[in-house]
Amino acid sequence: MTSTVDNPVEEPDRKNENRWWRTHSELGICVLLLAVGVLVLTDALSIPADFTQRGPVGPAAVPVVVGSALVLVALLLARDVMRGGRGEAEAGEDIDLDAPTDWRTVLMLAGAFLLNAALIDTVGFPISSALMFWGSAYALGSRNHFRDPLIAAAVSLVTWFAFNELLGVPLPGGPLMGVL
Numbered sequence: 001m002t003s004t005v006d007n008p009v010e011e012p013d014r015k016n017e018n019r020w021w022r023t024h025s026e027l028g029i030c031v032l033l034l035a036v037g038v039l040v041l042t043d044a045l046s047i048p049a050d051f052t053q054r055g056p057v058g059p060a061a062v063p064v065v066v067g068s069a070l071v072l073v074a075l076l077l078a079r080d081v082m083r084g085g086r087g088e089a090e091a092g093e094d095i096d097l098d099a100p101t102d103w104r105t106v107l108m109l110a111g112a113f114l115l116n117a118a119l120i121d122t123v124g125f126p127i128s129s130a131l132m133f134w135g136s137a138y139a140l141g142s143r144n145h146f147r148d149p150l151i152a153a154a155v156s157l158v159t160w161f162a163f164n165e166l167l168g169v170p171l172p173g174g175p176l177m178g179v180l
Contacts, residue, residue, distance in 0.1 A: 026087055030078040037070030108139035124174015129156035 044063030112135030119128040133152035142148050163169040 023086075024081055026081045026085075027078060030074045030081065033070050033074035033077070037067045037074060040067030040070060105139050109136055112136050112139060121172055122174070124176055125171040126153075126156045126160045126176050127174055129159065 040063055044060045044067055047058075047060045047063070049058040049060060112132045115135065116128045116132035119131065122128075130149070130152045133155055134149050137148045137152065160171055160173070164171050164173070
């Protein structure tokens with residue numbers, strides 16, 4: 001019968017293992033960046049270029065550059081972390097790091113985005129985006145009920161016009177299609 005004191009096989013030290021992960025926690029971000037980069041590259045390389053290519057640069061050019069940059073940044077950051085590099089702690093001047101999360105604001109912003117997603121096909125991009133911009137401004141504290149909807153409508157119309165007319169990216173116009 002052997003006692004645990006005489007046993008030469010030691011169990012791994014959990015305390016040291018946790019300490020290692022705490023000092024190298026940025027590796028989680030590296031893994032996330034690498035996964036997103038590989039996903040973007042995989043999707044970009046599967047884009048058919050036969051009917052959409054209008055010049056020497058095809059539709060996969062920008063996603064390939066972005067995916068490659070994500071992979072490169074992930075690898076460089078991992079190398080820096082493994083060499084002892086650490087991110088600086090948040091030292092915001094006007095941020096109270098001990099304050100709790102304002103879930104009301106978070107939920108209102110999420111609601112504005114979900115409302116936009118639900119209405120975009122029905123009422124079109126200009127109206128649904130104007131509602132999203134107005135709701136976001138309200139959620140973030142703006143209470144000017146005359147100015148905010150006007151700015152939201154202007155921003156959504158300018159965005160729709162820029163994408164639809166100038167860039168040639170069709171966005172749903174909804175009932176405003178005949179007017180615009």
